[in-house]
Amino acid sequence: MAHPIWPLFDLRVTTADLELRYLDDAACTELALLAAQGIHDPDTMPFVVPWTDFTSPILERQAMQYFWATRASTSPEKWDLLLGAYVDGALVGTTGLHTSNFSTTRRFETGSWLGRAFQGTGIGTKMRRATLYLGFVGLDALVATTSAFEHNAASLGVTRKLGYQ
Numbered sequence: 001m002a003h004p005i006w007p008l009f010d011l012r013v014t015t016a017d018l019e020l021r022y023l024d025d026a027a028c029t030e031l032a033l034l035a036a037q038g039i040h041d042p043d044t045m046p047f048v049v050p051w052t053d054f055t056s057p058i059l060e061r062q063a064m065q066y067f068w069a070t071r072a073s074t075s076p077e078k079w080d081l082l083l084g085a086y087v088d089g090a091l092v093g094t095t096g097l098h099t100s101n102f103s104t105t106r107r108f109e110t111g112s113w114l115g116r117a118f119q120g121t122g123i124g125t126k127m128r129r130a131t132l133y134l135g136f137v138g139l140d141a142l143v144a145t146t147s148a149f150e151h152n153a154a155s156l157g158v159t160r161k162l163g164y165q
Helices: 025-036 058-072 123-138 153-161
Strands: 012-014 019-022 078-087 090-100 107-114 143-145
Touching: 012 123, 019 123, 025 058, 025 078, 025 090, 058 078, 078 123, 090 123, 107 123, 123 143, 123 153
Parallel strands: 107 143
Antiparallel strands: 012 019, 019 078, 078 090, 090 107
16 A cells, blocks of 8 residues: 555665665664664775764664655755665665756766675665666656765775766
């Protein structure tokens, strides 16, 4: 049954071995706990905002506030569409499509992270491919962008594999 108030809760992108789902509160909680276990080497910072430098339970609380804020600020023109990535039913990370003035620009930016235990397995590439599919096929976008620091070899590898220029 479709969600009667917030249809994004029904959003799913399914591939042969991965499913992306819009984040409900249970998934947000699970992601916050996954992030607290670590998602990158503590000696490097792959994010512009160093949110992973906070310790538990502050990191988890701030993650929840971020998830809620993105949901609350969603509009047809500006959104941060955050999706949980599931492999064999397990939540392994998150991916997102971020935009403003979408109806005019038809552009979105991608971003993602995986729990450390799931990195280096090809899941990141599959997540990004499914995210791009949603943006281009599902939402009729024309351009996708992404960004990563020069020292973030894994993210840059995914970016190259998928043809970003």
